[in-house]
Amino acid sequence: MPSEEFKEMQDALEAGNATVVRTLTEKALERGVDPQVILNEGLIPAMGRVGEKFKRNEVYVPEVLVAARAMYAGLDVLRPLLAKSGAKRAGKMVIGTVKGDLHDIGKNLVRMMFEGAGFEVVDLGTDVSEKRFVEAVRSENPDFLGMSALLTTTMPAMKTTIDALKEAGLRESVKVLVGGAPITHRYARDIGADGYAPDASSAVDLAKELLGQASSSAAS
Amino acid sequence: MRRPVAGMRQEKLIDLVRRSPQRLVFPLMGYPGARLTGSTLRQNGFNAELHFMSICKLVERFSPDAAFFMMDLSLEAGALGLPVRYPINESPTVEEHPVKSLADLDQFKVLDPLNDARIRSFIRVMELMSKNLDIPRGGYVTGPFTLAGLMMGASELAMATIIDSGLVHGVLEFSLGVCKRYARALAEAGADIVAILEPTAAFLSDGAFRTFCGPYIRHLIEDMDPMMVLHICGNTSHLVKEMCKTGAQGLSLDAPVDFPSIAGDVDPDVVLIGNIDPVGIMVQGTPHDVRRAVKDLIDGMASHQNFILSTGCDLPLETPFENIEAFMEEGRRCVRVCDGHATLDPAMMA
Ligand code: B12
Numbered sequence: 001m002p003s004e005e006f007k008e009m010q011d012a013l014e015a016g017n018a019t020v021v022r023t024l025t026e027k028a029l030e031r032g033v034d035p036q037v038i039l040n041e042g043l044i045p046a047m048g049r050v051g052e053k054f055k056r057n058e059v060y061v062p063e064v065l066v067a068a069r070a071m072y073a074g075l076d077v078l079r080p081l082l083a084k085s086g087a088k089r090a091g092k093m094v095i096g097t098v099k100g101d102l103h104d105i106g107k108n109l110v111r112m113m114f115e116g117a118g119f120e121v122v123d124l125g126t127d128v129s130e131k132r133f134v135e136a137v138r139s140e141n142p143d144f145l146g147m148s149a150l151l152t153t154t155m156p157a158m159k160t161t162i163d164a165l166k167e168a169g170l171r172e173s174v175k176v177l178v179g180g181a182p183i184t185h186r187y188a189r190d191i192g193a194d195g196y197a198p199d200a201s202s203a204v205d206l207a208k209e210l211l212g213q214a215s216s217s218a219a220s
Numbered sequence: 221m222r223r224p225v226a227g228m229r230q231e232k233l234i235d236l237v238r239r240s241p242q243r244l245v246f247p248l249m250g251y252p253g254a255r256l257t258g259s260t261l262r263q264n265g266f267n268a269e270l271h272f273m274s275i276c277k278l279v280e281r282f283s284p285d286a287a288f289f290m291m292d293l294s295l296e297a298g299a300l301g302l303p304v305r306y307p308i309n310e311s312p313t314v315e316e317h318p319v320k321s322l323a324d325l326d327q328f329k330v331l332d333p334l335n336d337a338r339i340r341s342f343i344r345v346m347e348l349m350s351k352n353l354d355i356p357r358g359g360y361v362t363g364p365f366t367l368a369g370l371m372m373g374a375s376e377l378a379m380a381t382i383i384d385s386g387l388v389h390g391v392l393e394f395s396l397g398v399c400k401r402y403a404r405a406l407a408e409a410g411a412d413i414v415a416i417l418e419p420t421a422a423f424l425s426d427g428a429f430r431t432f433c434g435p436y437i438r439h440l441i442e443d444m445d446p447m448m449v450l451h452i453c454g455n456t457s458h459l460v461k462e463m464c465k466t467g468a469q470g471l472s473l474d475a476p477v478d479f480p481s482i483a484g485d486v487d488p489d490v491v492l493i494g495n496i497d498p499v500g501i502m503v504q505g506t507p508h509d510v511r512r513a514v515k516d517l518i519d520g521m522a523s524h525q526n527f528i529l530s531t532g533c534d535l536p537l538e539t540p541f542e543n544i545e546a547f548m549e550e551g552r553r554c555v556r557v558c559d560g561h562a563t564l565d566p567a568m569m570a
Pocket of ligand 1: 061100101102103104105106107109110145146147148149150151152153177178179180181182196197198199200201203291292293294311312313366369373374375419420422423453454455474475498499532533534
């Protein structure tokens with residue numbers, strides 16, 4: 001049954017039609033569909049497809065942002081129910097653009113793709129100091145810390161933040177992901193980050209992979 | 221080789237290029253000049269005489285074929301009263317983007333941006349350049365779409381292009397007015413070239429560019445005296461055809477664009493300006509890397525006359541001087557070759 005209904009919801013999401021996504025989400029709930037199912041089989045795959053299209057230059061930044069807004073319209077309806085049912089989130093992330101840097105479009109896309117993939121995300125905004133990153137890691141206890149930098153002059157703040165995490169004794173408690181146009185795999189490795197991704201949807205794949213590793217090593 | 225620039229206004233950028241026996245070479249550089257005057261970027265941003273001296277020293281040291289003042293995307297927004305932060309040695313940045321509705325524009329409509337002290341300072345720099353430099357003198361103006369992004373927030377503007385185009389056009393109408401007023405003042409101050417900086421348009425599709433950016437650029441360019449250039453950073457390969465329709469005499473494009481492969485899309489009367497990587501090569505590379513990148517680019521563009529060797533974007537403050545030297549030297553070594561023939565002007569050889 002759900003696939004047809006979800007198709008309409010998904011088309012609306014991809015087209016960025018927030019009202020339709022909200023209405024269809026509410027209707028699905030009225031018919032007794034599990035909120036977790038709506039999220040996992042309705043919203044998440046659609047947002048994932050938008051991310052893939054963006055990666056292939058089939059859609060551009062405005063289309064992705066508007067699709068994400070439609071996704072939030074559905075998510076807002078589901079959120080209280082998911083919280084009540086104690087449904088398991090895919091994971092938790094704290095994200096921000098580093099100190100001195102005000103570029104936020106890429107960071108916003110990463111946040112949205114993570115939320116779209118079922119993660120809980122705490123967004124610290126732009127121009128985030130080492131201290132604020134460390135405090136957020138301490139108080140939120142996330143699986144991931146995401147840092148974005150678009151300027152060569154602000155890239156070093158990623159390293160100083162990682163150092164500050166070490167100093168605070170928090171480095172082992174969180175996986176650090178970095179990204180932004182000037183960042184490379186190599187740079188990520190050099191500064192001791194756990195991962196780098198060139199775009200938002202690869203970032204989600206990477207996070208899932210890292211979570212998988214963590215749980216399998218915990219099990220063994 | 222210096223030549224008087226009087227009467228140049230009637231001339232187009234492509235004429236300048238064709239008239240020169242060699243490739244024209246000028247990096248987009250302003251910031252590194254502060255190191256030559258022992259000053260900070262913030263000081264230059266507030267002090268016209270100092271700013272002019274920094275540019276002068278760059279011209280003396282590197283003899284580029286054109287000189288530009290320092291890039292500053294916060295100038296117009298700051299003149300409208302938006303909060304701007306001025307770091308000591310980085311570019312100033314706009315910190316808040318308060319426009320959410322057309323009504324929010326009213327508070328700005330009563331302002332004349334030309335009354336702002338920093339705008340005045342930049343106009344003064346242009347005057348000083350125009351009086352004292354004998355190469356083409358260039359200034360920058362923030363593009364209407366980018367200024368709209370600074371007023372509304374870039375992500376909000378991006379979304380509004382899809383869900384509230386009325387708001388976007390309203391803000392663009394207003395920002396166009398501001399850009400025009402400042403560009404005219406630069407023209408009156410003696411600018412030979414005005415480059416419109418439109419980085420925020422880089423994330424638009426070609427269709428959205430056609431609706432929300434191109435027409436406003438065309439208006440801005442219309443009946444402006446100086447040679448008008450359009451600069452967009454980032455990978456803009458998908459926008460080149462649209463950019464050509466704006467009437468810009470030159471397109472200044474960033475390092476991710478492959479010049480040889482897009483050159484065919486560009487009208488031979490429109491000059492391609494670029495596009496050595498300002499950071500990856502000019503800051504982080506060695507002089508050897510610079511020479512190789514310059515040579516590759518010049519070779520790749522050998523069959524295109526409408527080309528000026530430049531950088532993909534503004535050179536950062538810390539760009540090593542030996543890299544700028546290598547850039548100029550390697551660029552100058554190459555006599556222009558067009559369609560297999562050296563097109564040296566016989567008058568010049570006499
Ligand atoms: C739009 C833009 C602006 C807008 C920003 C609007 C905003 N609110 O974000 C404005 C006009 C304000 C601006 C200002 C400046 N900019 Co700017 N800007 C750009 C531009 C054209 C596009 C950036 C963008 O949004 N891209 C689209 C997004 C979707 O891509 P993205 O950010 O790379 O994100 C993707 C990936 O990188 C990744 N990702 C991003 N973050 C993260 C984080 C994690 C954890 C992971 C895993 C992945 C990830 O996923 C994203 C989605 O797929 C770039 C050009 C370029 N080549 O990138 C220049 C650019 C970044 N800017 C530049 C400069 C120099 C500046 C200024 C200093 C300009 C000046 N001279 O005044 C100021 C600085 C302001 C400041 N202090 O931050 C330079 C930086 C040079 C350098 N290497 O240091 C660039 C590269 C242009 C250039 N060629 O010179 N800019």
